[in-house]
Amino acid sequence: MIRNNWTREEISEIYHSPVLELMYKAATVHREFNETGEVQVCTLLSVKTGGCPEDCSYCPQAARYHTNVKTHKLMEVSEVIEAAQQAKDSGSTRFCMGAAWREVRDNKDFDKVLEMVKGVNKMDMEVCCTLGMLTPDQAEKLKDAGLYAYNHNLDTSEEHYDKIITTRNYTDRLGTIEHVRKSGIHVCSGGIIGLGESENDRIGMLYTLSTLPEHPESVPVNALVPVEGTPLENQEKVSVWEMVRMIATARILMPKAMVRLSAGRVRMSVEEQALCFLAGANSIFAGDKLLTTPNPGTIEDMEMFKMLGLKPRKAFKEELIEA
Ligand code: SAM
Numbered sequence: 001m002i003r004n005n006w007t008r009e010e011i012s013e014i015y016h017s018p019v020l021e022l023m024y025k026a027a028t029v030h031r032e033f034n035e036t037g038e039v040q041v042c043t044l045l046s047v048k049t050g051g052c053p054e055d056c057s058y059c060p061q062a063a064r065y066h067t068n069v070k071t072h073k074l075m076e077v078s079e080v081i082e083a084a085q086q087a088k089d090s091g092s093t094r095f096c097m098g099a100a101w102r103e104v105r106d107n108k109d110f111d112k113v114l115e116m117v118k119g120v121n122k123m124d125m126e127v128c129c130t131l132g133m134l135t136p137d138q139a140e141k142l143k144d145a146g147l148y149a150y151n152h153n154l155d156t157s158e159e160h161y162d163k164i165i166t167t168r169n170y171t172d173r174l175g176t177i178e179h180v181r182k183s184g185i186h187v188c189s190g191g192i193i194g195l196g197e198s199e200n201d202r203i204g205m206l207y208t209l210s211t212l213p214e215h216p217e218s219v220p221v222n223a224l225v226p227v228e229g230t231p232l233e234n235q236e237k238v239s240v241w242e243m244v245r246m247i248a249t250a251r252i253l254m255p256k257a258m259v260r261l262s263a264g265r266v267r268m269s270v271e272e273q274a275l276c277f278l279a280g281a282n283s284i285f286a287g288d289k290l291l292t293t294p295n296p297g298t299i300e301d302m303e304m305f306k307m308l309g310l311k312p313r314k315a316f317k318e319e320l321i322e323a
């Protein structure tokens with residue numbers, strides 16, 4: 001049964017249960033609702049890099065921090081299509097374009113992004129964007145261009161939010177998620193662990209996500225990639241058990257969602273990633289770069305899939321065509 005009325009107490013009990021018990025339960029829910037052994041492979045492309053006015057303290061693309069990220073204006077449509085083709089050729093079924101914007105503005109750049117969405121959509125890949133805040137009208141335009149999903153993370157709990165970001169608030173975030181939902185685009189929303197948040201904050205974020213009127217179709221779970229020059233550059237690495245707890249709890253609360261083992265895989269062994277798949281993760285970002293930071297390479301991931309007997313998942317769109 002899919003529930004949207006979880007309580008913080010119930011979530012805390014699940015999150016804190018003995019880890020082997022938690023994994024068993026999550027694996028059971030996963031088996032019941034999804035094809036275990038199938039992992040969705042997504043590719044990210046930073047279509048506009050750096051120079052962002054926001055102050056997200058984890059982010060290498062915020063203009064105010066001195067990081068090694070080179071700023072780049074919005075890419076050309078043809079360059080993006082070429083990158084999408086490469087992603088498709090290497091087995092990705094979802095292509096996600098990210099822009100270091102606070103929000104979308106109604107200007108030529110947005111028109112260009114709409115062209116990118118149309119182009120990737122024609123290639124029979126699921127097309128996703130993460131561009132910052134959206135108005136209802138902008139969400140409609142993206143939907144009309146063929147956008148399949150929109151990524152907009154809550155990142156942390158409502159209580160912890162202003163310790164991480166001060167240039168916008170939780171209500172802004174939830175507003176965009178609502179506009180995306182209303183336009184009929186799939187919602188992709190999750191967060192980051194390792195920002196110095198408490199376990200209660202992690203539970204709080206999962207509470208907000210799992211009590212939305214409809215669960216997000218994808219829930220990315222990122223481990224902070226600490227980047228030199230950002231306020232969080234010296235944060236300690238999260239242990240694999242914290243990732244496992246987060247992924248397993250998300251899987252139990254939101255049984256049908258794609259739970260994505262997102263940033264942080266470069267610092268995880270194959271064994272650690274396998275624990276995350278067992279705990280219910282069924283999606284990854286592939287390719288040697290996330291937006292600006294490194295990610296395991298395609299060959300490494302192919303070897304991992306072979307070793308673990310995992311199969312890349314077909315695009316949902318493809319399934320619809322075949323049905
Ligand atoms: N600017 C848009 C926004 O913030 O919504 C879209 C791009 S932003 C880079 C997308 C997401 O990347 C953030 O919400 C955050 O969850 C994640 N992210 C950014 N920097 C990260 C880091 N150093 N480690 C892990 N995740 C990170």
Ligand code: DTB
Nearest residue numbers: 098130220262263290291292293
């Ligand atoms: C998400 O939750 N993780 C991805 C994607 N959504 C856009 C981004 C991770 C970014 C990690 C830092 C970087 O590479 O710049």
Ligand code: SF4
Nearest residue numbers: 052054056059062100
């Ligand atoms: Fe800008 Fe997004 Fe980075 Fe925040 S996370 S600084 S909004 S690019």
